[in-house]
Amino acid sequence: MRVSVYVLDRHIHLSKLDCDKLFGKWYVFGKEKKFTQPWEFFAKEKLKIQWPKWEIDNIDIILPFRKNTQVEIFESDNEILGINAKFCSSWKLENAEAITIIWPKWSIYLPHAVIIEQPHIHMSVAQSEDFWFRNNQIVKVKTPWENEQIIENVKIRVNDKFEFDFHINGEMGKKYWLKTHDRVEIIKKSCE
Secondary structure, eight states: OEEEEEEEOSEEEEEHHHHHHHHOTTOOOOEEEEOSSTTOEEEEEEEEEEOSSOEEEEEEEEEEEESSOEEEOOTTHHHHHTOOOOEEOTTOOTTOEEEEEEOSSOEEEEEEEEEEEOOEEEEOHHHHHHTTOOTTOEEEEEOSSTTOOEEEEEEEEEOTTOOOEEEEEHHHHHHTTOOTTOEEEEEOOTTO
16 A cells, blocks of 8 residues: 655744744734644744754644644754654653754744654545554655665655545655655555
């Protein structure tokens, strides 16, 4: 079974509370482009992150708001920022790293916000039932090249709102020679 790839740059999912602190209560974001999931979009505005060693500018914002603010970076950014963010799933922020998010007028400090997003596949409930997958199942994916490579620890995410796609960050995309709209093959682990 093959799935289309979407390669993501560093980005931030904001909570409404943190958005109000940074931009003001009635701020209206510009829409830059749609995201792969139908209800999400990239804002025109960009943010800066800082902690404690250095800073990274031009960070994308993906809306709408989430319950908690989540900052997704590349593994190599740990050394740049002087932190130790780890691979984990969205919303799992208990062990996430601290960061300061900066907008020209204001900044906010978050003690648990920075992660490296685990590669994952979105699919609808119907697709999961048709192809015998379950939510949070761990699979592998195989790249389409002649010297194919295997990407381990890819999480399946199932929700009736989801469009079928495979998300991987830009740093991993380069490592595996993948770009947006490539297609990779899903491989179930042999014990399942």
